[in-house]
Amino acid sequence: MKTQGSRLPRWLRSEHPFPWLFPVTSLLIVFGLYPVLYSLWLSFYKRNPATRKETFLPSHNWSKLISDDRVWDAVQVTFSYACIALILQLVLGMLIALLLDSDKKGFGILRALMTLPLVVPPAVTGMMFLLMYDSSFGVISNALYSLNLLSPDAPILGTGSTALWGVIIADVWQWTPFMVLIMLAGLRALPKEPFEAASIDGATAVQSFFHLTLPMMSKIIALAVLIRGIDLFRVYDYVKVMTDSGPGTATETLTAYAGTVYFKSANFAYASTVALATLILVLVTATLFIKIFKVRF
Amino acid sequence: MASVKISNLKKEYGPVQVLHSLDLEVADGDFVVLLGPSGCGKSTLLRMIAGLEPITAGDVFFDDRRVNDIHAKDRNIAMVFQNYALYAHMSVRKNMAFSMRLKKIDKKIIDEKVEWAASILGLEPYLDRLPKELSGGQRQRVAMGRAIVRDPDVFLFDEPLSNLDAKLRVQMRTEIKDLHQRLKTTTVYVTHDQIEAMTMADEVVIMRDGVIEQAGSPMDIYDNPGNLFVAQFIGSPGMNIVECQVSEANGKLCATKGDLQLPLPSNANVINGQTIYYGIRPEHLQATRQASLAASDSNDKSITGVVRVVEPTGPEIHIYSKLDNQDVCSISRDRVLWAPGEDIHFIPDVEHVHLFDGDTKLAI
Numbered sequence: 098m099k100t101q102g103s104r105l106p107r108w109l110r111s112e113h114p115f116p117w118l119f120p121v122t123s124l125l126i127v128f129g130l131y132p133v134l135y136s137l138w139l140s141f142y143k144r145n146p147a148t149r150k151e152t153f154l155p156s157h158n159w160s161k162l163i164s165d166d167r168v169w170d171a172v173q174v175t176f177s178y179a180c181i182a183l184i185l186q187l188v189l190g191m192l193i194a195l196l197l198d199s200d201k202k203g204f205g206i207l208r209a210l211m212t213l214p215l216v217v218p219p220a221v222t223g224m225m226f227l228l229m230y231d232s233s234f235g236v237i238s239n240a241l242y243s244l245n246l247l248s249p250d251a252p253i254l255g256t257g258s259t260a261l262w263g264v265i266i267a268d269v270w271q272w273t274p275f276m277v278l279i280m281l282a283g284l285r286a287l288p289k290e291p292f293e294a295a296s297i298d299g300a301t302a303v304q305s306f307f308h309l310t311l312p313m314m315s316k317i318i319a320l321a322v323l324i325r326g327i328d329l330f331r332v333y334d335y336v337k338v339m340t341d342s343g344p345g346t347a348t349e350t351l352t353a354y355a356g357t358v359y360f361k362s363a364n365f366a367y368a369s370t371v372a373l374a375t376l377i378l379v380l381v382t383a384t385l386f387i388k389i390f391k392v393r394f
Numbered sequence: 395m396a397s398v399k400i401s402n403l404k405k406e407y408g409p410v411q412v413l414h415s416l417d418l419e420v421a422d423g424d425f426v427v428l429l430g431p432s433g434c435g436k437s438t439l440l441r442m443i444a445g446l447e448p449i450t451a452g453d454v455f456f457d458d459r460r461v462n463d464i465h466a467k468d469r470n471i472a473m474v475f476q477n478y479a480l481y482a483h484m485s486v487r488k489n490m491a492f493s494m495r496l497k498k499i500d501k502k503i504i505d506e507k508v509e510w511a512a513s514i515l516g517l518e519p520y521l522d523r524l525p526k527e528l529s530g531g532q533r534q535r536v537a538m539g540r541a542i543v544r545d546p547d548v549f550l551f552d553e554p555l556s557n558l559d560a561k562l563r564v565q566m567r568t569e570i571k572d573l574h575q576r577l578k579t580t581t582v583y584v585t586h587d588q589i590e591a592m593t594m595a596d597e598v599v600i601m602r603d604g605v606i607e608q609a610g611s612p613m614d615i616y617d618n619p620g621n622l623f624v625a626q627f628i629g630s631p632g633m634n635i636v637e638c639q640v641s642e643a644n645g646k647l648c649a650t651k652g653d654l655q656l657p658l659p660s661n662a663n664v665i666n667g668q669t670i671y672y673g674i675r676p677e678h679l680q681a682t683r684q685a686s687l688a689a690s691d692s693n694d695k696s697i698t699g700v701v702r703v704v705e706p707t708g709p710e711i712h713i714y715s716k717l718d719n720q721d722v723c724s725i726s727r728d729r730v731l732w733a734p735g736e737d738i739h740f741i742p743d744v745e746h747v748h749l750f751d752g753d754t755k756l757a758i
C-alpha cells in the first residue's frame with residue numbers, strides 16, 4: 098500500500114481538490130465557456146456583407162434582433178413547438194407508464210421494448226417521418242387520405258397549418274419513451290401503503306391518481322419537464338431534416354433561424370446574437386419554472 | 395353497521411401458508427380483539443377483511459353480503475394501519491379530512507369532525523403540520539383520527555396504540571372504549587397488549603400460527619384456557635406451568651416432579667401415571683414464610699423455593715422464585731418484604747389449578 102502510494106506523482110496524492118477538478122474544468126472552459134464568450138464577443142461586431150469586414154459596434158446586432166420580425170416569429174414557433182410537444186409527451190408518458198406499471202408477466206419485456214425509439218438517431222427519425230408523410234407513398238398520408246382527414250392538395254409538411262404538427266409528432270414519437278422511463282421510475286418508487294389507505298378512505302383509482310400519485314410525483318414530473326423542456330427549446334435536427342423551416346418560415350424555430358443566418362448568410366455576428374438570445378430565453382424560462390414550482394435537485 | 399363473518403378463510407403466499415381455514419363471527423356492534431404472538435397472521439386477517447389482501451380460499455361476509463369480490467373502497471370500513479400509512483404530502487388536517495372530502499361532505503361539518511377528533515387525540519397543536527414533522531406516537535394518533543372521523547360499518551384497528559406512552563395509551567384506550575359504547579360500531583382490534591385485550595374486548599380471539607386457538611369473553615378465556623398455549627399466553631405475569639407426573643401418595647393422587655408434590659383438585663379427571671402440565675396463576679399461589687402452614691395446607695410436604703427477584707408494582711408485589719429448577723412467579727398483595735435468597739413456601743389455591751394433557755396439551 099505504502100510503496101504504491103509513494104510511487105504516484107506528488108500531485109496525484111494531493112488532498113487538494115484542484116488537481117482532481119482540473120481536467121473537467123479545463124474541458125468546460127475550452128468547449129463550453131470559451132465558445133459562449135466568443136459568440137458574445139462576435140455579437141458586438143457589425144458585419145458588412147459587401148466588404149466582409151467586421152467593425153466593433155455593440156448595439157448593432159442586438160437592436161437588429163429586437164426589431165427583427167423573423168426572430169419574434171421564431172420565438173412564437175419555438176414556444177408553440179416546445180409547449181405542445183412537452184404536454185403531449187408528458188401526458189402520453191404518464192399514461193403509458195401507468196399502463197406499464199405492473200409486476201405481471203411480460204411487462205418487463207414491454208418496458209424494455211418501450212425504449213427502442215430512443216436509440217434511433219434524431220436525424221434518422223426525421224427522415225423516417227419525412228418518408229411516412231410523403232404525399233404520394235407515405236403510409237401516414239395514405240392512411241389519412243383513406244380516412245378523409247387529409248387531402249393530397251395539402252401535404253402535411255408542405256402546408257403552413259400542419260407542418261409544425263408534423264414535426265412535433267416525430268419528436269413525440271422519439272421522446273415519449275424517455276418520459277415513460279422517468280415516470281415509471283417514479284411510479285415504481287411510490288410507497289403502496291398510502292394507496293391502500295386511500296382505497297379504505299373510499300377513493301377511486303382516478304381520485305387516488307389525482308390526490309396521491311400526482312402530488313407524490315410532483316418533484317419527478319417537474320424534473321422531467323425541465324430536462325425535456327430545455328431539450329425541446331433547442332430543437333434543430335427535426336426541423337432541419339423535415340421542413341428546413343418551411344413552408345416559408347412556418348416551422349422556423351430560433352435555432353433554425355440562427356442556423357440559417359449562420360450557414361446561409363454567413364453572418365456569424367448576427368447568428369451568434371440569435372443563438373445567445375435563445376440561450377437567454379431558455380435560462381430565463383427555466384429559472385422561472387424552477388422558482389415557481391420549487392424544483393430541487 | 396354490520397356483522398362480520400369469516401368462513402374457512404385461507405391465505406397463502408406462494409408455498410407459505412399463513413392462515414389455515416379460519417372461522418370467526420363478529421356480531422353486529424361487537425368489539426373483538428385479535429391477540430397472538432408476532433407473525434401469527436393478525437394483520438393478514440385484518441387486511442383480508444379490509445379487502446387489501448387477495449383471499450386464497452374461503453369467504454368473508456358483511457351481514458349476509460359476501461364481500462370477497464368487493465373492492466376495499468366499497469366496503470365502508472375504517473382502518474388504522476400498523477404502519478400508519480399516512481398521506482405524506484398532506485397536513486394532519488387534510489389526512490383526517492380526506493375521506494370526507496371525497497364524499498363531498500360540507501366543509502363546515504368536515505372542520506367540526508376534524509376538530510373533534512383532534513381534541514380527543516390531543517392533536518390540536520399539530521393540525522397544520524406534515525406527517526414527517528410529527529413523532530411516531532403523534533403519527534399513530536393521526537392514523538387513529540383518520541379512522542374515527544369516519545362513520546363506517548366496521549372499524550379495523552391494527553395495533554393502534556402500540557407507539558404511545560403508558561399514560562396516553564390508557565387514556566386512548568378509554569376513549570376508544572367510550573367511542574364504541576356510544577357508536578356501537580362493529581370493531582376488530584389487533585393488539586399485543588393483554589391489558590388492552592382484556593379491558594376493551596367483548597370477545598378475545600387468540601391466534602397462533604394462522605390458527606384460532608380459542609375465542610371467548612376475556613374473563614372466560616382467563617379463567618378457562620382451553621389449551622396450554624392460551625394458558626401461557628393470557629395473563630401477565632404468565633401462568634406458572636410445571637410438567638409433572640400423576641402419582642399416588644398417602645392414598646391420594648397428586649402431581650409430582652422430582653421431589654416436588656403438588657396437590658390436585660378433588661375432581662381432577664386424571665389417572666395415575668399420566669403426564670400432565672400443572673398450571674397455576676401467580677395470584678393463586680400464596681407465598682408464606684411459615685413452612686408449617688404450607689405443609690399442613692397441602693397435606694404433605696411443603697412446597698419450598700428460593701426467592702430470586704422481587705418486583706413491587708405498587709398495588710402488589712411480584713415474587714419470582716426458583717422451585718426445583720423451575721421459575722415460579724407469585725403475586726402477593728401483602729406488604730411483606732422478601733429478600734432474594736430467602737426460602738419461600740407456597741400454598742396453591744387448589745380450586746384454581748389448571749391441568750393440561752401431556753400429549754394433546756388440551757385442558758383436562
Ligand SMILES: Nc1ncnc2c1ncn2[C@@H]1O[C@H](COP(=O)(O)OP(=O)(O)OP(=O)(O)O)[C@@H](O)[C@H]1O
Pocket residue numbers: 407410412430431432433434435436437438439476
Ligand atoms: N408478502 C408476504 N409474503 C410472504 N409472507 C408474508 C407476506 N406478508 C406476511 N407474510 C408472513 O405472514 C405471516 C403473518 O404476518 P402478519 O403480518 O399477519 O403477522 P402479525 O400477526 O400481524 O404480526 P405482528 O404482530 O408482528 O404485526 C408472517 O409469518 C409473515 O412472515
Ligand SMILES: [Mg+2]
Pocket residue numbers: 436437438476552
Ligand atoms: Mg401485524
